[in-house]
Amino acid sequence: MQEVKVYGVWGSPFSRRVEIALKMKGVEYEFIEEDLNNKSEQLLMYNPVHKKIPVLVHNGKPVVESSLIMEYIDETWKENAVQLLPTDPYKRAQVRFWSKFIDDKIMASVGAALLSQGEDVQKAKEEMEEVLQVLESEIIKKELFGGDKVSFLDIIGLFVAYWVPIVQQLLGNYVLTRDKFPGIYEWADQLLDDTFIKENLPHKDKLIPLLRTRFGVQS
Ligand SMILES: N[C@@H](CCC(=O)N[C@@H](CS)C(=O)NCC(=O)O)C(=O)O
Known part of the structure; x- marks a missing residue:
């Protein structure tokens, strides 16, 4: 069983990118809403460099930066019908x-x-x-x-x-x-x-x- 979590903020364009990509791929995930005025220990642990949302945590491993997360999603769930990046x-x-x-x-x-x-x-x-x-x-x-x-x-x-x-x-x-x-x-x-x-x-x-x-x- 895969565990996919997204640490984000519902109104952020960066968080939405990740959620949209996961939904297009049909990947189930848990969304954890962050309070950016009081960042969680998990957020600081998973993104110690930028301390920003979104963070995707896949089976315990964090991926940060929304566009890189989208690429990761595209490459990890390759078999899913929708492809986000072109092949060429x-x-x-x-x-x-x-x-x-x-x-x-x-x-x-x-x-x-x-x-x-x-x-x-x-x-x-x-x-x-x-x-x-x-x-x-x-x-x-x-x-x-x-x-x-x-x-x-x-x-x-x-x-x-x-x-x-x-x-x-x-x-x-x-x-x-x-x-x-x-x-x-x-x-x-x-x-x-x-x-x-x-x-x-x-x-x-x-x-x-x-x-x-x-x-x-x-x-
Ligand atoms: N380049 C980052 C930008 C993410 C970003 O700016 N996130 C903002 C919220 S929209 C954030 O976490 N800000 C918290 C802070 O700067 O302390 C990405 O694409 O993921």
Whole structure:
């Protein structure tokens, strides 16, 4: 009998990646909700380097970093019908490249442009627009994002498709707009309309108060 546990936070885009990947593979797991203000001993023991969620624990062995966990899930439950990464090595490398681009460039630019204040904000917004433009050019090719099946990059990109518009609305601070990024919105609309994805995203009514508290926004 396999033991699969996920230490996470229900509203986190990183935790959701792991849960979505496990569900797509049909792997049963136990979800352990962490309080990030009071991290459990297990979390600190399993992820002593970053002390962050999510952590996947498979038969007692921890795996950290959401995109690496997704790869681990794909390789461990190979026999399951759904494959998250393409088989072709060149395509796999491209998927890893864009996954890293979203996690390194887009995440950082969103934080700087939407969540910070002060004189550098305008510059940060321009930088966020610049990196989103790069993503827009890739997404409109419809090769790695937005095929007929939910792909590895679609799951990684849920942060852009779902979380970013909600955060923008909450802060009244808009960079990712439909007129400037029609390709991203077309892809996001299609992805968020997928029944399985819809069922596995945190509900907006619950997510908004959580993010409000997290970002210290008055209601
Ligand atoms: N690169 C990490 C990012 C994970 C991450 O940022 N997790 C946040 C919650 S959304 C966290 O655990 N923060 C706790 C902290 O920074 O103390 C991944 O992909 O798993």
